[in-house]
Structure formats: structure tokens, C-alpha cells
Amino acid sequence: MAFQTFDDEPNETAGAHTAPATQPAKKPNGAAANPVNPTEDFEFGDENYKSSSKLPRIKPEKGQVSRFFLVAGMKPKAKETHYIDGKGSFICLGEGCPACASGNQKRTRIVVLAVRYTNADPKTGKLGQNKPQYEVGWVLLSRANYSQMLDVLEEESTPYTVDWKLAHANRAFGYEFAVAARDAAYIKVGDQAVIAELVKEYADGEDLSKKLGKRSNAMELRTAMTNGGGLDESTLADLADLDN
Numbered sequence: 639m640a641f642q643t644f645d646d647e648p649n650e651t652a653g654a655h656t657a658p659a660t661q662p663a664k665k666p667n668g669a670a671a672n673p674v675n676p677t678e679d680f681e682f683g684d685e686n687y688k689s690s691s692k693l694p695r696i697k698p699e700k701g702q703v704s705r706f707f708l709v710a711g712m713k714p715k716a717k718e719t720h721y722i723d724g725k726g727s728f729i730c731l732g733e734g735c736p737a738c739a740s741g742n743q744k745r746t747r748i749v750v751l752a753v754r755y756t757n758a759d760p761k762t763g764k765l766g767q768n769k770p771q772y773e774v775g776w777v778l779l780s781r782a783n784y785s786q787m788l789d790v791l792e793e794e795s796t797p798y799t800v801d802w803k804l805a806h807a808n809r810a811f812g813y814e815f816a817v818a819a820r821d822a823a824y825i826k827v828g829d830q831a832v833i834a835e836l837v838k839e840y841a842d843g844e845d846l847s848k849k850l851g852k853r854s855n856a857m858e859l860r861t862a863m864t865n866g867g868g869l870d871e872s873t874l875a876d877l878a879d880l881d882n
């Protein structure tokens with residue numbers, strides 16, 4: 639069985655042509671930077687041919703936790719979206735939206751840039767005496783998740799000063815957010831400069847923005863709805879999470 643997750647979006651480039659043609663392809667390894675290669679030959683190490691999914695979603699397996707912090711200065715992003723199985727999330731077109739018209743429920747999709755501690759204990763989220771190791775990623779939030787994050791913060795904390803713990807309960811549905819440490823470990827060990835360097839390429843918010851959903855026109859959205867398939871368990875778990 640293929641475990642299709644919420645963000646496994648097969649047509650990564652669907653709707654890409656809706657981007658203005660004048661937009662500069664400023665990143666060498668992004669999907670948008672379609673290399674012009676008249677000879678077909680290229681050198682190993684050419685960034686143009688690397689997979690574009692370099693920004694992983696922070697999402698623990700069932701029964702596990704992920705520890706992360708939010709990157710200071712990076713604002714969360716939100717859009718109303720429609721989920722079409724096998725096709726991914728599409729930004730709601732608003733007035734005249736064919737997905738709305740067909741009864742596909744709109745969901746608020748909130749995405750935020752985060753840095754995961756790759757060497758935190760997957761059961762407890764604890765780092766112990768380990769020097770933190772980092773991986774930049776993103777976190778998907780429902781309105782309920784977002785509310786929960788604000789609720790569990792203490793008065794003197796901000797979403798950017800704590801370490802977060804995201805737990806995937808050992809049941810079909812449900813992600814839980816909690817504070818793993820009141821003072822983020824990366825700040826305690828003085829790694830601010832390390833983090834600033836790591837997140838530099840995401841500072842423009844462009845890669846994060848793509849995680850909101852595909853930008854399509856009405857015809858593309860209709861086609862996606864016609865060709866979409868059935869839902870599997872992991873998809874349902876994520877949808878239930880967004881429904882909370």
C-alpha cells in the first residue's frame with residue numbers, strides 16, 4: 639500500500655505556468671528553474687537536476703515526537719484550500735471556485751518555517767547533553783493546532799523563543815503541540831548564526847508559500863477533481879487534523 643501523505647503532491651509543477659513569465663528563476667535547484675540544456679549532457683553536481691523537495695514537512699510518525707523551533711522573523715502563511723486526493727492541495731479560487739461549487743470543503747491551511755532538531759529523542763523530544771543538529775523544514779497547522787500553540791505558551795514566551803514538541807498520538811488521528819523547553823536549545827548553545835545561515839535561502843518565503851497549495855485556474859481545478867482518487871488512512875488522518 640502506498641502511504642500517500644497530505645503533502646505528497648504528485649503534480650509538483652501543476653499550475654506552474656500561472657506564475658508570471660517574467661519571474662526570474664533565481665534558484666538553481668528549484669522546480670521553477672527549468673534548465674536550458676541544448677546538449678543534454680551535464681556534469682554530476684549540477685544543482686539543476688536535484689529533487690526540488692528539499693524542504694521537508696516536520697511530521698512525526700505515529701507514537702513519535704518531533705522537536706523544532708520556529709524561525710524568528712519568518713511569518714506564518716495561510717490560505718483557504720481544497721484537498722483533492724492524489725492531486726494535493728489547491729488554493730481556493732474564491733468567487734466562482736469549482737471546488738466550492740462541487741461541495742469540496744474549504745480548509746484553512748497554515749504553514750510556517752521551522753527547524754527540527756534531528757538528534758532529539760523520537761519518543762520524548764529530549765536532547766540531553768547532545769549538541770543540537772538541525773534540519774530546516776515546515777510545519778502544517780490547522781486553525782486548532784494554531785490555537786493550541788498560542789494556548790500552551792507561557793506569558794513571557796513567544797512562539798519564537800521556545801522549543802516545540804509535535805506529537806503524533808498512537809491512534810489514527812491527531813497531532814498535539816506542546817512546549818518542549820521554555821528556552822530554545824539553539825539559543826542556549828549560541829547557534830543563532832548557524833541558524834541564520836541555514837535558513838537564509840528560505841528568507842524570501844517562496845518555498846514556504848508553495849506548501850500552501852497549488853495555484854491553478856478553474857479549468858485545472860476541474861480536471862484535478864475529475865481525475866482524483868479515493869482517500870487512504872494517512873490522508874484521512876491529516877484531513878481530520880485540519881478539521882479540528
Ligand SMILES: [Zn+2]
Binds near residue numbers: 720729
Ligand atoms: Zn473554493
